[in-house]
Amino acid sequence: MKIETLLVRAGLQKDPLTGSISTPIYQSATFSHPELGKSTGYDYSRTANPTRTALEEAIAKLEGGQRGFAFSSGMAAITSILFLFKPGDHLIVSDDLYGGTYRLLEEVFSHYGISASYIDTSSPEAISESIISSTKGIFIETPTNPLMKVTDLGAALAIAKRHGLISIVDNTFMTPYLQQPISFGADIVMHSATKYLGGHNDAVAGLVVTADQELSEKLAKIHNGAGAILGPQDSWLILRGMKTLAIRLERQQENTQKIAEWLADHPSIEKVYYPGLKDHPQFEISTRQASGYGAMLSFTVKDISLVPVILKNLKIISFAESLGGVESLITYPATQTHADIPLEVREARGITDKLLRLSVGIEDAEDLINDLQSVLEVSDQIEAVRS
Numbered sequence: 609m610k611i612e613t614l615l616v617r618a619g620l621q622k623d624p625l626t627g628s629i630s631t632p633i634y635q636s637a638t639f640s641h642p643e644l645g646k647s648t649g650y651d652y653s654r655t656a657n658p659t660r661t662a663l664e665e666a667i668a669k670l671e672g673g674q675r676g677f678a679f680s681s682g683m684a685a686i687t688s689i690l691f692l693f694k695p696g697d698h699l700i701v702s703d704d705l706y707g708g709t710y711r712l713l714e715e716v717f718s719h720y721g722i723s724a725s726y727i728d729t730s731s732p733e734a735i736s737e738s739i740i741s742s743t744k745g746i747f748i749e750t751p752t753n754p755l756m757k758v759t760d761l762g763a764a765l766a767i768a769k770r771h772g773l774i775s776i777v778d779n780t781f782m783t784p785y786l787q788q789p790i791s792f793g794a795d796i797v798m799h800s801a802t803k804y805l806g807g808h809n810d811a812v813a814g815l816v817v818t819a820d821q822e823l824s825e826k827l828a829k830i831h832n833g834a835g836a837i838l839g840p841q842d843s844w845l846i847l848r849g850m851k852t853l854a855i856r857l858e859r860q861q862e863n864t865q866k867i868a869e870w871l872a873d874h875p876s877i878e879k880v881y882y883p884g885l886k887d888h889p890q891f892e893i894s895t896r897q898a899s900g901y902g903a904m905l906s907f908t909v910k911d912i913s914l915v916p917v918i919l920k921n922l923k924i925i926s927f928a929e930s931l932g933g934v935e936s937l938i939t940y941p942a943t944q945t946h947a948d949i950p951l952e953v954r955e956a957r958g959i960t961d962k963l964l965r966l967s968v969g970i971e972d973a974e975d976l977i978n979d980l981q982s983v984l985e986v987s988d989q990i991e992a993v994r995s
């Protein structure tokens with residue numbers, strides 16, 4: 609079955625009672641037992657809930673893994689994955705990654721003796737060079753957030769395998785529709801399902817897929833033990849979102865390519881970061897390992913005074929955190945998603961005060977371009993008045 613069909617069939621399992629096409633929402637904390645020593649397979653909803661199970665089975669199938677787990681947020685998913693490690697363990701982490709993951713490692717897990725080195729995982733040499741005797745895992749985000757650097761998954765995961773590291777890929781930006789890290793050898797794939805999988809900016813959720821039985825059993829203990837599980841209503845919302853993922857992403861990517869090319873030619877724009885542009889340093893790798901370039905792009909303006917003008921005057925594109933939904937959103941990483949990364953570290957990584965990140969939605973591309981055009985014109989006028 610092709611992935612488009614699998615997506616539509618997410619959660620579509622014959623409900624024996626009614627044949628319901630939409631997955632029923634089992635809003636129950638507990639389930640009665642037929643008799644002593646017997647269970648319907650469901651006892652208590654922290655351990656398992658049928659609506660959540662439908663979502664977990666769907667994501668496992670889509671990522672080509674062994675087992676799926678649904679968490680209350682993407683960060684709850686990452687926290688639970690990090691519980692697989694022990695005090696003294698060292699991790700290699702993509703340097704330009706989601707700010708919350710950096711904050712979790714530096715402000716929470718560092719207290720439990722887990723350390724991380726942030727390196728450019730788009731360089732296989734840099735990965736090899738940073739492995740030390742205590743290195744136990746590698747956490748890759750590709751494309752990265754917000755600079756859209758792409759890691760060669762085949763090369764990076766082969767190094768991880770050679771050194772016996774647990775490899776984790778944050779696949780939020782690409783989704784299984786565009787990229788399937790387990791097929792390149794990843795042990796664990798995670799998603800902030802709040803983003804593309806949900807797709808409508810209406811639910812916060814995290815999903816994890818494990819590639820083998822041993823990791824599945826370990827993570828199942830953490831999932832049930834720590835209990836950061838996704839509720840049945842939100843499980844249903846994510847399942848509902850996933851059904852339209854393929855057509856949403858097709859449209860979003862088409863829009864993004866047009867906007868990226870338009871911005872790249874605009875005189876007020878310094879640089880555009882999008883893996884679908886031929887001059888992107890990892891254009892070839894992206895083309896090889898993913899079936900598309902996604903719908904996230906970042907850009908820097910030439911003049912920093914444009915930033916507030918753009919953020920205040922856009923009419924269709926909303927100035928808001930998050931990404932991946934049907935509505936286009938623009939964020940300012942310096943004060944939003946990446947505010948917790950110290951200034952020197954942030955600037956050294958290229959996340960400067962001139963950088964804006966755009967999550968492109970499913971609106972009409974021309975409307976989006978006109979929205980950007982109008983704010984850049986406003987800023988040209990301000991420039992003219994000033995000079």
Ligand SMILES: *Cc1c(COP(=O)(O)O)cnc(C)c1O
Nearest residue numbers: 681682683706778780800802813
């Ligand atoms: C949003 C995001 C997260 C965190 O997920 P939440 O659902 O917000 O907890 C992790 N990784 C990436 C790449 C994200 O975009």
